[in-house]
Amino acid sequence: MTRWATFDCYGTLIDWNGGIGRELERLFGADRAGPLLHRYHEVEPEVQREDPSRSYREVMAITLSRLGHVPAGEEDALGASLPSWEPFAETRAALEEARSRGWKLAILSNTDRAFIDASMERIGVPFELAIVASEIGSYKPGRGHWEAFRERVTPDVHVHVAASLFHDVAPARGLGLKTIWVNRLGEEPRPRPDVELRTLTGLADALDSL
Numbered sequence: 001m002t003r004w005a006t007f008d009c010y011g012t013l014i015d016w017n018g019g020i021g022r023e024l025e026r027l028f029g030a031d032r033a034g035p036l037l038h039r040y041h042e043v044e045p046e047v048q049r050e051d052p053s054r055s056y057r058e059v060m061a062i063t064l065s066r067l068g069h070v071p072a073g074e075e076d077a078l079g080a081s082l083p084s085w086e087p088f089a090e091t092r093a094a095l096e097e098a099r100s101r102g103w104k105l106a107i108l109s110n111t112d113r114a115f116i117d118a119s120m121e122r123i124g125v126p127f128e129l130a131i132v133a134s135e136i137g138s139y140k141p142g143r144g145h146w147e148a149f150r151e152r153v154t155p156d157v158h159v160h161v162a163a164s165l166f167h168d169v170a171p172a173r174g175l176g177l178k179t180i181w182v183n184r185l186g187e188e189p190r191p192r193p194d195v196e197l198r199t200l201t202g203l204a205d206a207l208d209s210l
Helices: 016-028 030-050 056-067 077-084 091-100 113-123 144-152 165-174 203-209
Strands: 003-007 103-109 129-132 157-162 178-182 195-197
Touching (some): 016 030, 016 056, 016 077, 056 077, 077 113, 091 103, 157 203, 165 178
Parallel strands (some): 003 157
């Protein structure tokens, strides 16, 4: 029996808020970074919906420009910094434990190939597959990632793991998938996932339970 766990990457495996937040603080100052990060969460999905064929590097640059005046030469600040964004402290151990129990790992990410390759290298755990938005012309919460995954893989068991209710848990549940929500921000679950974790600690047990 083949058991697959698919993952969102940024916010789930890699510290997305930390990476974006540090750049916003550097560009706009510490007092504005928090409100601008909140605004970034609102604007980025709008930019993705406007033109799903855009690369994620373009999405980040356009979103950044809509937050305010960007210093000259810093238009690609987020794209330039993304390869250095760090995994969460528990990411590697949690993924290694899941692999040791026979789970195959894949990433379904709203990003570009070069970015996901750099992030997978930082994580340091092998993935069997990575599907990225820029290669399929679709951004989550659209269903393109899951459709592309099913074109390549026919799993006996498929569980999707993510930190975003909007981008991942809701559409995955709509497709009838089991879901594990990594609730790093202490949010209220709407929709409700099958399993809720606060970090990736306990991931392997949660996967096995489903």
